Amino acid sequence: MQRFKAYVEANRERFIEELSDLCRQPSISTQNVGIAEMAELVKAHFERLGAQVQVLQTGGPPAIFAETGQGERTLLCYNHYDVQPPDPLEEWHSPPFEPIIREGKLYARGVADNKGDLMARIQAVEAYLAVFGELPLRLRFFVEGEEETGSPHLAALAEQYADLLRADGCLWETGGKDEGERPTFHLGLKGDQYLELRCRGARSDLHSANAGLVPNPAWRLVWALSTMKDMQDRITIDGYREHVRPPTDEELAALERIPFADQAMRQAWGIDRFINGVEGTEALRVFLYEPTCTISGFRSGYIEEGSKTVLPSTAMVKLDLRLVPDLTPELALRLVREHLDRRGFQDIEVVSLGSLPAARSPLDAEIVEAAKAAAVAVYGHEPVIYPTHGGSGPMYYICQGLGTPGVMTGVGYPGINIHAPNENIRLSDYFEGILFVGELLRRFGGEEGI
Amino acid sequence: MQRFKAYVEANRERFIEELSDLCRQPSISTQNVGIAEMAELVKAHFERLGAQVQVLQTGGPPAIFAETGQGERTLLCYNHYDVQPPDPLEEWHSPPFEPIIREGKLYARGVADNKGDLMARIQAVEAYLAVFGELPLRLRFFVEGEEETGSPHLAALAEQYADLLRADGCLWETGGKDEGERPTFHLGLKGDQYLELRCRGARSDLHSANAGLVPNPAWRLVWALSTMKDMQDRITIDGYREHVRPPTDEELAALERIPFADQAMRQAWGIDRFINGVEGTEALRVFLYEPTCTISGFRSGYIEEGSKTVLPSTAMVKLDLRLVPDLTPELALRLVREHLDRRGFQDIEVVSLGSLPAARSPLDAEIVEAAKAAAVAVYGHEPVIYPTHGGSGPMYYICQGLGTPGVMTGVGYPGINIHAPNENIRLSDYFEGILFVGELLRRFGGEEGI
Numbered sequence: 001m002q003r004f005k006a007y008v009e010a011n012r013e014r015f016i017e018e019l020s021d022l023c024r025q026p027s028i029s030t031q032n033v034g035i036a037e038m039a040e041l042v043k044a045h046f047e048r049l050g051a052q053v054q055v056l057q058t059g060g061p062p063a064i065f066a067e068t069g070q071g072e073r074t075l076l077c078y079n080h081y082d083v084q085p086p087d088p089l090e091e092w093h094s095p096p097f098e099p100i101i102r103e104g105k106l107y108a109r110g111v112a113d114n115k116g117d118l119m120a121r122i123q124a125v126e127a128y129l130a131v132f133g134e135l136p137l138r139l140r141f142f143v144e145g146e147e148e149t150g151s152p153h154l155a156a157l158a159e160q161y162a163d164l165l166r167a168d169g170c171l172w173e174t175g176g177k178d179e180g181e182r183p184t185f186h187l188g189l190k191g192d193q194y195l196e197l198r199c200r201g202a203r204s205d206l207h208s209a210n211a212g213l214v215p216n217p218a219w220r221l222v223w224a225l226s227t228m229k230d231m232q233d234r235i236t237i238d239g240y241r242e243h244v245r246p247p248t249d250e251e252l253a254a255l256e257r258i259p260f261a262d263q264a265m266r267q268a269w270g271i272d273r274f275i276n277g278v279e280g281t282e283a284l285r286v287f288l289y290e291p292t293c294t295i296s297g298f299r300s301g302y303i304e305e306g307s308k309t310v311l312p313s314t315a316m317v318k319l320d321l322r323l324v325p326d327l328t329p330e331l332a333l334r335l336v337r338e339h340l341d342r343r344g345f346q347d348i349e350v351v352s353l354g355s356l357p358a359a360r361s362p363l364d365a366e367i368v369e370a371a372k373a374a375a376v377a378v379y380g381h382e383p384v385i386y387p388t389h390g391g392s393g394p395m396y397y398i399c400q401g402l403g404t405p406g407v408m409t410g411v412g413y414p415g416i417n418i419h420a421p422n423e424n425i426r427l428s429d430y431f432e433g434i435l436f437v438g439e440l441l442r443r444f445g446g447e448e449g450i
Numbered sequence: 451m452q453r454f455k456a457y458v459e460a461n462r463e464r465f466i467e468e469l470s471d472l473c474r475q476p477s478i479s480t481q482n483v484g485i486a487e488m489a490e491l492v493k494a495h496f497e498r499l500g501a502q503v504q505v506l507q508t509g510g511p512p513a514i515f516a517e518t519g520q521g522e523r524t525l526l527c528y529n530h531y532d533v534q535p536p537d538p539l540e541e542w543h544s545p546p547f548e549p550i551i552r553e554g555k556l557y558a559r560g561v562a563d564n565k566g567d568l569m570a571r572i573q574a575v576e577a578y579l580a581v582f583g584e585l586p587l588r589l590r591f592f593v594e595g596e597e598e599t600g601s602p603h604l605a606a607l608a609e610q611y612a613d614l615l616r617a618d619g620c621l622w623e624t625g626g627k628d629e630g631e632r633p634t635f636h637l638g639l640k641g642d643q644y645l646e647l648r649c650r651g652a653r654s655d656l657h658s659a660n661a662g663l664v665p666n667p668a669w670r671l672v673w674a675l676s677t678m679k680d681m682q683d684r685i686t687i688d689g690y691r692e693h694v695r696p697p698t699d700e701e702l703a704a705l706e707r708i709p710f711a712d713q714a715m716r717q718a719w720g721i722d723r724f725i726n727g728v729e730g731t732e733a734l735r736v737f738l739y740e741p742t743c744t745i746s747g748f749r750s751g752y753i754e755e756g757s758k759t760v761l762p763s764t765a766m767v768k769l770d771l772r773l774v775p776d777l778t779p780e781l782a783l784r785l786v787r788e789h790l791d792r793r794g795f796q797d798i799e800v801v802s803l804g805s806l807p808a809a810r811s812p813l814d815a816e817i818v819e820a821a822k823a824a825a826v827a828v829y830g831h832e833p834v835i836y837p838t839h840g841g842s843g844p845m846y847y848i849c850q851g852l853g854t855p856g857v858m859t860g861v862g863y864p865g866i867n868i869h870a871p872n873e874n875i876r877l878s879d880y881f882e883g884i885l886f887v888g889e890l891l892r893r894f895g896g897e898e899g900i
Contacts, residue, residue, distance in 0.1 A: 190659070194757040203720030208770045209640070209840040211744040212683075212736040213715075213724040218745035219679065226676030229669065231794075233662075265663075270653030274663040286662040294661040295668035296760050299753035301746045302768060307644040307803040309770050309842075310746050318752060320658045320759050344681075353757040390659040392759075 061145030136445025169367025511595025586895025619817025626862030
C-alpha cells in the first residue's frame with residue numbers, strides 16, 4: 001500500500017497531465033468529432049502498459065480492447081472514450097476542451113464521464129506494475145466510442161467477441177462519493193423499452209364541430225393509456241407484474257443500509273410527497289425494484305397559446321418503460337401490444353425507439369466483495385452498496401449477458417455536472433480512485449492488499 | 451314580385467359596383483386595419499336608405515345600428531363588417547381587396563363572409579322602398595365589427611341595448627345553397643366552452659428514472675380525461691347528460707327531411723365509419739343534438755423526433771366542449787370542476803379560454819315560416835331546414851337571449867372558401883338573395899308576397 005501510494009504521489013503531476021491530454025482531445029460521438037484521434041490516444045496508452053491491443057470495428061466509432069496480466073481470475077474494465085457535446089458553450093466558465101484546475105477540481109468536458117475513470121484505471125495498472133512487477137490477474141479493458149449515442153453496436157459486439165469479453169467480474173463506469181462523502185457502488189441498472197404510440201384519425205385535422213362523428217386519436221390514446229396504469233400508479237398491463245421479482249431479504253437488508261435522502265429529494269423537486277406517500281426504504285424499493293411506465297411526451301392537435309377548435313388527425317405518446325431483470329425489452333413490448341389488441345386498440349401503432357435489458361449483480365459476488373474490501377482499505381469505511389440503480393445503461397450486454405457480475409464505480413462526486421456545462425472532478429477523488437483500483441486489482445487477484 | 455325583380459335587374463351593375471366598393475375596403479378586425487373607414491361606409495349606406503343610424507361604441511370596433519320602417523312586427527338583421535386576414539396571399543389568384551368577376555363569381559376577401567349578405571339586405575330594402583314606397587315592418591340592422599375576433603363585446607352590447615335589439619325575428623348571417631343547390635337555413639348554433647386543463651408535477655422536468663416516485667402531470671391528465679368520456683364516446687362528466695334535451699318528434703321529422711351526405715363525408719375525411727357506426731339521420735342527430743367533449747390539443751414533455759427519457763413537470767390539454775341549449779357554458783364549467791374535484795383532481799387547473807351559449811329557434815317560429823315561404827317563392831322549392839348547426843357562433847346573445855327567434859341565411863354556396871384564399875360568391879346567388887330578402891320583408895310584414 002505505502003509503496004503504491006508513494007509511486008502515485010511521485011507521479012502526481014504527470015498523471016494529471018496525462019488526464020488533461022485525454023480531455024484536451026475532443027471526442028464527440030454524436031457529431032463524429034475527434035473520434036479517430038481519441039481512439040489512437042487510448043490505444044497508445046494501453047500499448048505503453050505492454051497490453052495486447054485490438055481495435056474492434058463496429059461500423060461506428062471503433063472499440064478498443066486491451067489485455068494484460070496473468071492469473072486465475074479475469075477482470076474486465078468497461079469504459080467509453082466518447083463525450084457529450086459541450087453545448088451550451090456560453091455557460092462554461094472555461095473552454096470545455098482546455099482542461100483547467102480551479103480550487104482542487106479539474107474542469108473539462110468528459111473528465112467525469114468518463115475519461116477520469118478510464119485514466120485512473122490505466123495509471124493504477126502502471127503503478128501496480130511499477131511497484132509489484134506483474135498483475136495478479138488477467139486484466140481486460142473494453143473501451144467503446146459510442147456510449148453517448150446509446151451504444152448502438154454494443155449488443156452485437158458483445159455477442160461477436162463474447163470470449164474476449166467474458167470475465168469473473170467487471171468494473172463498470174460511473175460512480176464515486178455521495179452527498180455524505182461515502183464511496184458508493186451500484187450493482188446493476190434498470191432496463192428500458194422506449195416506445196412511441198401513434199394513432200391516426202381522419203385524413204387531416206377537421207373542425208371540432210365534427211367531433212361527435214369522427215374518431216379522435218388523442219382520445220384513443222387517452223383511453224388506451226388509462227388501461228395501462230391506474231390512478232394508484234400501478235401498472236396494469238396484462239401479465240406485466242408477474243415478471244417483477246420482489247427483493248430478497250438480503251436485498252431488503254441492503255436497502256436498509258443505504259442513506260436515502262428522500263426528504264431532501266422532495267424538497268429539491270418541489271413536491272410535498274412521493275406517489276402514494278412512500279418514504280425512506282419503501283421509496284427506495286420502489287425506485288430500484290419497480291418497473292415504471294412513464295408518459296415522457298404527449299402531442300396532439302393545437303398546443304400553442306389560446307384556442308383553436310380543431311379535431312386532431314394524429315396523436316403521439318412517448319412511453320418510457322423502465323424494466324427489471326425478468327422483464328426483458330422484448331417481453332415488455334409484446335405484453336403492451338397484446339394488452340392493447342385485447343382491448344380493441346389495434347389502430348394504435350407501437351414503435352420501439354430503443355431498448356436495453358436490465359442488469360443486476362448478486363450482492364455476494366466476488367467482485368462486489370473485492371470492491372467493498374478495497375473501499376474499506378482506501379476510504380476507511382464501508383461503501384454504500386446499491387443493489388441496482390434507478391437509471392438504465394448497457395451493462396447487461398457486457399456483464400449479465402455474458403455471465404459476468406459487475407460493479408459501477410468511478411471518481412465522481414455529486415457536483416460533477418455530467419452532460420452539463422462545467423463538468424469536473426475533484427483531484428483528491430481522482431487519486432483516491434487510483435489507489436482504489438490498485439487495491440481492487442490486488443484483492444480480486446487473490447492477494448492480501450497492497 | 452315582377453316590379454321588384456325588374457328594379458333589381460335595372461340596377462344590376464350599380465349593385466355589383468356597390469358590393470365591390472364594400473369589398474375594396476379592407477376591414478381586418480384582428481389587425482385593426484380599415485375598421486373606422488369601413489364603419490363609415492356601412493353607416494353611409496344606411497343613411498342613404500333614410501334609416502336612423504347609431505354608432506354603438508364598444509371599446510373595440512364600433513357596431514352600427516340602423517332602424518327604418520314602421521309596422522306591427524320588427525325584424526332584426528345581424529351582420530358584421532369585419533373580415534378575416536387574407537393570408538396566405540400567394541394562394542389568391544387575384545388580390546383579395548381588388549374584387550374581380552370571373553365566370554360569374556365575384557372574388558374578394560369578405561364577399562361571402564359577410565359583405566355579400568349585408569349588401570344584399572341593404573339593396574333589397576332600397577328596391578323595396580323604390581317599388582312599394584314603404585316597408586311593411588320595423589326593420590333594424592345590427593352590424594358589428596369584431597365577429598372575426600370572437601365578438602368579445604357582443605354579450606355586453608346585447609345587454610346594454612336590449613330594447614334596441616329585441617325583435618320578433620332575426621335574420622342571422624351565413625347560409626346559402628347546399629351541394630344539391632337547395633336553399634338551406636339553420637335555426638340555431640351549438641354553444642361552446644373551450645377549456646384548458648393544466649397540471650404541474652415537480653419544479654422542473656426530471657430524469658424519467660424518478661418516475662416511480664414523482665407525480666407525472668401527463669398521467670394525471672390522462673386519468674382525469676378517462677373519467678370524462680368513455681370508450682363508447684359517451685360523455686361521463688357527472689350530471690352532464692341530464693341537461694341534454696332529446697329532439698322532439700317534430701325535430702326528428704325535420705332531420706329526416708335533410709339530405710345528409712354522410713357517406714361522402716366519410717370518404718372525404720378518409721374514415722371507414724363514424725363513431726359507434728352511426729349513419730344517416732342518426733349521425734345527423736348526433737351531429738346536431740349531442741354535446742361534444744373534444745381533446746383539441748394535448749402537450750406534455752418531449753414531443754420531437756426520437757427519444758428523451760424525461761419525466762415532464764407540466765401537461766396541458768385543450769378541451770373543446772360543444773354545448774346544447776340547456777347546457778350553458780357556466781353550467782358545463784361548473785360540472786367539469788365538480789367532477790374533477792370529486793375524483794381527487796383538485797390539482798388540475800381548469801381555465802376557460804372562451805365560451806358561447808347555444809342558440810336554437812323553434813321550427814314553427816313565424817320568422818321561420820316567412821323564410822320558408824319566401825324561399826319557395828324565389829327558389830321554386832322547399833328549403834332545407836336544419837333545426838340547429840353543429841358549429842358555434844354568438845347568435846344566442848342577439849336572438850334567444852333577447853327572446854328573438856333567428857334564422858341563418860345568406861348568399862353562399864359550398865364553394866365560397868370562407869376564411870380561405872379565393873373567397874367568392876356566385877352573382878346569380880347574390881341576386882336571388884336580394885329577391886329572397888324582398889320576399890321575406892313582405893311576408894314577415896304580413897303582406898301576401900311581392
